[in-house]
Amino acid sequence: MTLLARPTLWRTVGALMLREMSTTHGRVPGGYLWAVAEPLAGIALLSAIFAIGFHAPALGLSFPLFYATGLLPFLAFSDITGKLAQALNFSRPLFAYPAVGVFDAILARFLLAVLTQLAVASLLLGGILFLSETRATPDLAILAQAAGLLAVLSLGMGAMNCLLIGLAPLWQRIWSIAMRPMFLASGVFFTFEQVPLPWRDLLWWNPLIHVVGLVRRGLYPGYDAAYASPTYLMALGLGVALLAGIGLGRWHRDILSDL
Incomplete structure (x- = not known):
């Protein structure tokens, strides 16, 4: 029986999700809404601050929108991979239960x-599109593709980090x-086409630059982001994930015994 076909899988996963929601924000008024409100407020504040100094974005009319299309994929990638890297440590007490x-x-x-x-991305992008003149034309199919590939x-990457941190803290x-320069190398403040050769060829291997390109393709009419490769993102x-899954299946007991 495969993992996804296990009868108790989704009940167990749902219980673990509810546990994390109550554990991380359960004692704070508003509960898990703060998990959305905190990054949303932080990104909105950064967008407003940078908009003061950057009045002419590389695409469109709105610098907050251009900045958000680069920052949101980077922060989402950082958050998800960070959460997965600590998944075993976070749930370690529960592994004593067979389920x-x-x-x-x-x-x-x-x-x-x-x-x-x-939720963070939808609220922020929706707010910018509603409150400011952007002339953006959202293509939901392309935006959904970008979100799925991200x-x-x-x-x-998160599962691989979980494995590698467990084996070598x-x-x-x-x-x-390594993630610190990725903020600048992921196209938050510029487009891929603005980078001169030969640096552009090296930058192509950064998967986040592809995600950012797809997001901007889905919002800016006429910007095709020809360099963005869904095939590369999916294959990578x-x-x-396959290598990490094999490694976790092989060494997870050793990792848990060392935690």
Whole structure:
């Protein structure tokens, strides 16, 4: 019987999601709504601050919209991979129960993080489009494609981080250091086409630049982001997820014994 066909899977995953929601924000007035409100307010504030200094975005008329289309994918990727990296540690006390498995914990954290980030992105982009003159034309099919590919990529990288941190805790610091320049290398403040050669060819291998390109393709009429490759994102995300799944299946007992 496959993992997804297990009769108790979704009941277990649902219970784990509810546990995390109550654990992280259950004692705060407003509850889990703060998981959406906090990043939403932070991104909105940063967008307003940067809009003061940058009046002419590379695309469209609104700098807050241009900035948000780059920042949202980066922050969503960072949040989801970070949550998955700590999935085993977060749910460790529950693995004593036969109904709770390693992949249940990863799937629960993944789904909750994805739904939270979708809520943040929808509210922020919807607010910018409603409150300001952007001349953007949202293409929901392309935006859904970008969100789906970002979720697959985040699942693969997050699961791999979970495995590597469990086997070598130093990896957490290495990953944290590596993610810092990614903020600048993911096209938050510029478009891929503005980068001169040969740096553009190197930048192409950054998967987040592809996601940002797809998001902007879905919002800005006439911007085709020809460089963005859904095939590359899908292959990378699924490939890394497969390797991580094999590794977790093989070494999860060793990892849990060391936590």
